[in-house]
Amino acid sequence: MAKRPEEQLAEMLSNLKDKTGRNFDEWFDLIQKAGHAKHGQMMAFLKGDHGVSHGFANQIALRSVERLNRNDNVPPSDPVDAMFEGAKSALKPIYDKLLSEIQAFGEDVDLAPKKGYMSVRRSKQFAILQPSTASRFDLGINLKGVDPIGRLEASGSFNAMLSHRVRLASVAEVDAEVVGWLKQAYDAA
Numbered sequence: 710m711a712k713r714p715e716e717q718l719a720e721m722l723s724n725l726k727d728k729t730g731r732n733f734d735e736w737f738d739l740i741q742k743a744g745h746a747k748h749g750q751m752m753a754f755l756k757g758d759h760g761v762s763h764g765f766a767n768q769i770a771l772r773s774v775e776r777l778n779r780n781d782n783v784p785p786s787d788p789v790d791a792m793f794e795g796a797k798s799a800l801k802p803i804y805d806k807l808l809s810e811i812q813a814f815g816e817d818v819d820l821a822p823k824k825g826y827m828s829v830r831r832s833k834q835f836a837i838l839q840p841s842t843a844s845r846f847d848l849g850i851n852l853k854g855v856d857p858i859g860r861l862e863a864s865g866s867f868n869a870m871l872s873h874r875v876r877l878a879s880v881a882e883v884d885a886e887v888v889g890w891l892k893q894a895y896d897a898a
Contacts, residue, residue: 722768729761729769736769737776748774788822796843803846804838806883807891811836814895831898834870836891846877848887850894861890 751770755761826839837849849871
């Protein structure tokens with residue numbers, strides 16, 4: 710089975726030291742010492758002065774520019790942590806509960822973090838977990854052929870890749886009914 714782009718990138722980055730002779734922090738230190746602050750400068754430095762291939766040079770430069778622009782010189786944060794920064798932090802227990810229930814379905818559950826939400830897949834996406842506002846967590850579910858009823862509403866403009874949405878405000882709302890809908894979507898994926 711072909712790897713998803715996220716998996717290919719993760720594998721590439723895990724092989725960085727083996728393929729280039731340095732890990733990201735070592736490359737970042739060299740770039741800083743050389744005084745490069747722009748992507749193009751970094752690319753020329755990495756490819757020209759150090760013989761790094763284009764793909765690896767591009768990834769090193771992208772991450773270096775990101776780190777420099779954040780002004781704190783710390784590695785990029787976990788995408789899940791980023792989803793729950795600030796006012797949305799109170800919604801993290803809902804995410805944790807949903808994730809725990811979903812992962813109990815089977816070992817073939819695949820998580821793909823996106824900007825602002827987590828895509829949950831099996832052979833195809835069957836749900837998304839998204840802290841939408843400071844007080845509302847949206848659970849998107851793919852349940853083709855199931856009529857919206859009660860809390861299980863049509864997704865509408867929320868996400869065209871999913872058929873339904875459940876709005877959650879507390880961990881207590883992640884009940885047997887919600888888990889049942891998720892299991893049904895998982896089984897169909």
